[in-house]
Amino acid sequence: MNAPEKLPLFELSTWSTRQLADVEQALSRWVACPSGAPAPAGLGDAMRYAVLDGGKRLRPLLVMAACEAVGGNAQAALRSACAVELIHAYSLVHDDMPCMDNDVLRRGKPTVHVKFGQAQALLAGDALQALAFELLTPEDDSVSAATQAALCRMLALAAGFQGMAGGQAIDLASVGKPLSSEQLHEMHRLKTGALLQASVMMGAACGSIGAATQSALRDYGAAVGLAFQVVDDILDVTADSATLGKTAGKDAAQDKPTFVSLMGLDASRDYAQKLLAQALASLKASGLKNTDALSALADMLVNRSA
Amino acid sequence: MNAPEKLPLFELSTWSTRQLADVEQALSRWVACPSGAPAPAGLGDAMRYAVLDGGKRLRPLLVMAACEAVGGNAQAALRSACAVELIHAYSLVHDDMPCMDNDVLRRGKPTVHVKFGQAQALLAGDALQALAFELLTPEDDSVSAATQAALCRMLALAAGFQGMAGGQAIDLASVGKPLSSEQLHEMHRLKTGALLQASVMMGAACGSIGAATQSALRDYGAAVGLAFQVVDDILDVTADSATLGKTAGKDAAQDKPTFVSLMGLDASRDYAQKLLAQALASLKASGLKNTDALSALADMLVNRSA
Numbered sequence: 001m002n003a004p005e006k007l008p009l010f011e012l013s014t015w016s017t018r019q020l021a022d023v024e025q026a027l028s029r030w031v032a033c034p035s036g037a038p039a040p041a042g043l044g045d046a047m048r049y050a051v052l053d054g055g056k057r058l059r060p061l062l063v064m065a066a067c068e069a070v071g072g073n074a075q076a077a078l079r080s081a082c083a084v085e086l087i088h089a090y091s092l093v094h095d096d097m098p099c100m101d102n103d104v105l106r107r108g109k110p111t112v113h114v115k116f117g118q119a120q121a122l123l124a125g126d127a128l129q130a131l132a133f134e135l136l137t138p139e140d141d142s143v144s145a146a147t148q149a150a151l152c153r154m155l156a157l158a159a160g161f162q163g164m165a166g167g168q169a170i171d172l173a174s175v176g177k178p179l180s181s182e183q184l185h186e187m188h189r190l191k192t193g194a195l196l197q198a199s200v201m202m203g204a205a206c207g208s209i210g211a212a213t214q215s216a217l218r219d220y221g222a223a224v225g226l227a228f229q230v231v232d233d234i235l236d237v238t239a240d241s242a243t244l245g246k247t248a249g250k251d252a253a254q255d256k257p258t259f260v261s262l263m264g265l266d267a268s269r270d271y272a273q274k275l276l277a278q279a280l281a282s283l284k285a286s287g288l289k290n291t292d293a294l295s296a297l298a299d300m301l302v303n304r305s306a
Numbered sequence: 307m308n309a310p311e312k313l314p315l316f317e318l319s320t321w322s323t324r325q326l327a328d329v330e331q332a333l334s335r336w337v338a339c340p341s342g343a344p345a346p347a348g349l350g351d352a353m354r355y356a357v358l359d360g361g362k363r364l365r366p367l368l369v370m371a372a373c374e375a376v377g378g379n380a381q382a383a384l385r386s387a388c389a390v391e392l393i394h395a396y397s398l399v400h401d402d403m404p405c406m407d408n409d410v411l412r413r414g415k416p417t418v419h420v421k422f423g424q425a426q427a428l429l430a431g432d433a434l435q436a437l438a439f440e441l442l443t444p445e446d447d448s449v450s451a452a453t454q455a456a457l458c459r460m461l462a463l464a465a466g467f468q469g470m471a472g473g474q475a476i477d478l479a480s481v482g483k484p485l486s487s488e489q490l491h492e493m494h495r496l497k498t499g500a501l502l503q504a505s506v507m508m509g510a511a512c513g514s515i516g517a518a519t520q521s522a523l524r525d526y527g528a529a530v531g532l533a534f535q536v537v538d539d540i541l542d543v544t545a546d547s548a549t550l551g552k553t554a555g556k557d558a559a560q561d562k563p564t565f566v567s568l569m570g571l572d573a574s575r576d577y578a579q580k581l582l583a584q585a586l587a588s589l590k591a592s593g594l595k596n597t598d599a600l601s602a603l604a605d606m607l608v609n610r611s612a
Contacts, residue, residue, distance in 0.1 A: 004452060013544065039468070039475070040388075040467070040472050040475055040476050040492075040496070041475040041479040041480075042474060042475065042479065043465065043467055043475035044472065057553045094428055097405075099403075099423075100425050100428065104560070117405075119406050119478050120475065120478065121473050122400055122405060122428070123471050124402075125432070126396075126397075126400060126431070126432075126465075127435070127472070129435050130435070130462045130465040130466030130469075130471065131462070131466050132462075133439050133458050133461070133462040134462035136458070137455050137456075145451040145455040148454075148455035148458070149451040150443075150451075151437050152443045153439075153440065153445065154438045155439070156437070156439040156440035156443065157440060159432075161345035161346070161349055161350065161433040161436070161437065165349065165433035166345055167427065169345070169348060169349035169429050170346050170347045172426065172429070173347040173348060173405045174347075186346075204550050204600060220362045229379075233359065233489065240329065280348075282310040302398060
């Protein structure tokens with residue numbers, strides 16, 4: 001009798017490297033010039049600087065992993081992966097501006113407005129948002145019209161006042177004010193959670209799934225989105241700036257309410273693990289088989305050190 | 307024998323009043339809360355302030371007129387009309403900010419950043435852009451998926467680096483520099499022309515037309531878009547601030563290249579009339595019958611006094 005054949009272990013780093021090769025190549029091509037002429041008067045340089053050569057690409061990876069789980073249209077997923085990353089990139093450009101967080105460094109490099117001036121940074125962010133929707137609506141028949149429309153809607157909701165921009169507005173209004181646990185959750189659900197969850201759901205929308213699976217993936221996305229922020233708050237206290245690639249201890253210095261300031265460090269760590277368990281349970285409940293990448297991403301996200 | 311029955315003359319003001327009743331009502335409803343909860347933390351107030359109760363609504367009127375000419379889906383046109391106006395409104399909010407034009411008054415009222423602060427103005431602009439794409443992608447079946455996708459693509463192209471944002475970048479780079487006639491045309495083709503032309507083409511995309519008609523309407527849109535800017539440059543010199551509702555003589559004061567500075571006042575006036583003739587000829591070439599509104603809008607646009 002032979003020993004049972006061992007299944008190959010899923011290697012997140014191998015999987016991510018393969019996915020990101022496609023995503024980086026697509027971003028390079030599309031941010032340079034998706035169709036027609038390149039961006040004029042330095043705008044293209046500012047857009048590329050904001051997007052290329054940096055970032056963990058967590059949102060694109062969630063899109064690709066969700067598409068893989070549902071066996072969806074890879075071309076639609078690649079476009080979605082780039083689109084969510086463009087929205088994320090534009091939000092960083094605008095957030096870093098003097099009237100918002102006034103950050104001069106990001107990923108160890110001067111921020112876009114430091115390098116290109118505030119006006120160009122404002123325009124580059126605006127143009128990146130438009131480009132995200134352009135990528136989702138190719139003229140060829142690689143992505144069905146129904147999928148294009150659904151993806152645009154999901155991205156618009158996640159980026160707008162009911163999502164990221166709304167969360168930013170709550171953030172603005174909350175500096176120096178005590179927030180209840182409920183308010184803090186609501187702020188992060190919108191500010192970072194909505195786009196992370198949309199990444200999962202847009203990947204899933206590249207395939208065809210039933211309502212129960214959709215609902216389970218939505219729960220997974222919500223848990224992962226929230227866990228991401230809880231861990232961010234923990235790392236802001238426990239990691240140093242060099243490891244983070246951004247200024248550590250900034251939240252406390254700016255008197256921003258965080259999960260750590262609200263519930264303490266140990267309880268925050270427990271909470272992150274609880275959210276990870278929830279995310280994994282939702283994956284199981286989805287009934288999908290091919291969830292290795294989604295599961296490993298949730299684990300990485302919660303147990304990361306930077 | 308009876309006298310030949312007289313056709314009723316087309317009354318632009320009557321037509322516009324009727325269209326704008328629908329558009330204003332839709333904007334009020336959708337900018338307040340298109341679906342789900344209203345915008346949090348003052349963001350909704352800033353968005354509504356930026357959009358409601360002001361503006362000539364020229365772009366929405368072009369959408370409605372083009373849809374009428376092709377006998378298109380009125381619901382799709384109404385959504386498109388609001389979407390182009392949201393893009394226009396967001397661009398004004400961002401343009402007025404201190405790092406761009408630093409304007410404190412618009413339509414006789416404090417600009418959004420003066421009233422709500424720069425951070426909120428930045429966010430309101432960002433959220434208005436996202437909302438435009440949300441409006442174009444309703445979940446119900448009032449607009450076909452193919453039309454939704456086409457409208458999103460047209461709007462993204464017109465708003466982004468190949469359109470409005472690209473034109474702004476050229477504008478930024480051109481202050482105090484002599485521009486050739488070709489460069490000035492290119493700047494305005496992108497900065498204002500692209501969204502005006504897209505308004506026409508989005509209205510037309512609400513119906514079903516052949517390639518020749520589409521091409522003729524594209525020519526109409528290009529002529530009207532350019533004429534709009536030529537007339538703007540003329541009025542900046544000839545009208546007073548009270549009539550314009552904005553600061554007259556600003557272009558010259560800021561040493562911005564204009565059609566008047568390039569070709570003089572009389573030649574600019576001739577040029578505007580030539581563009582009007584081109585626009586009307588394109589309408590004729592379109593083969594469409596119901597072009598009264600498009601034709602009257604072109605005439606109004608060129609012969610306006612404010």
